[in-house]
Amino acid sequence: xxxxxxxxxxxxxxxxxxxxxxxxxxxxxxxxxxxxxxxxxxxxxxxxxxxxxxxxxxxxxxxxxxxxxxxxxxxxxxxxxxxxxxxxxxxxxxxxxxxxxx
Numbered sequence: 723x724x725x726x727x728x729x730x731x732x733x734x735x736x737x738x739x740x741x742x743x744x745x746x747x748x749x750x751x752x753x754x755x756x757x758x759x760x761x762x763x764x765x766x767x768x769x770x771x772x773x774x775x776x777x778x779x780x781x782x783x784x785x786x787x788x789x790x791x792x793x794x795x796x797x798x799x800x801x802x803x804x805x806x807x808x809x810x811x812x813x814x815x816x817x818x819x820x821x822x823x824x
Contacts, residue, residue: 749803751789755796767792770801772808782809 749770753760769792772785784805789798 747806749787749789749801751801752799753791753796754799755793759793759795763793763796772806774808774810777810780810780812782807784808 751768753763769790770787771790772787774783774785777783785808786804787801787806789801791798
């Protein structure tokens with residue numbers, strides 16, 4: 723059994739964890755597996771990311787998104803879009819604004 727999920731990943735600050743850029747946007751994921759497991763699937767059980775571990779320079783890159791699924795017995799058949807643009811840049815230095823005591 724399979725089903726097509728349209729996953730809306732809410733816009734958030736850009737995060738990188740262990741060389742992976744966590745993505746935001748809308749992704750379409752055909753997912754297959756047993757119907758009782760598909761019925762319990764939630765967006766919190768999925769993470770869409772791009773592996774940036776081989777990137778060594780700043781710039782724009784086209785990469786294929788990958789899906790981490792945290793539910794056993796399910797398989798992601800494909801992902802749309804097949805490619806996303808990721809821009810790697812130096813993060814700005816945070817500015818600390820002093821707050822006066824009252």
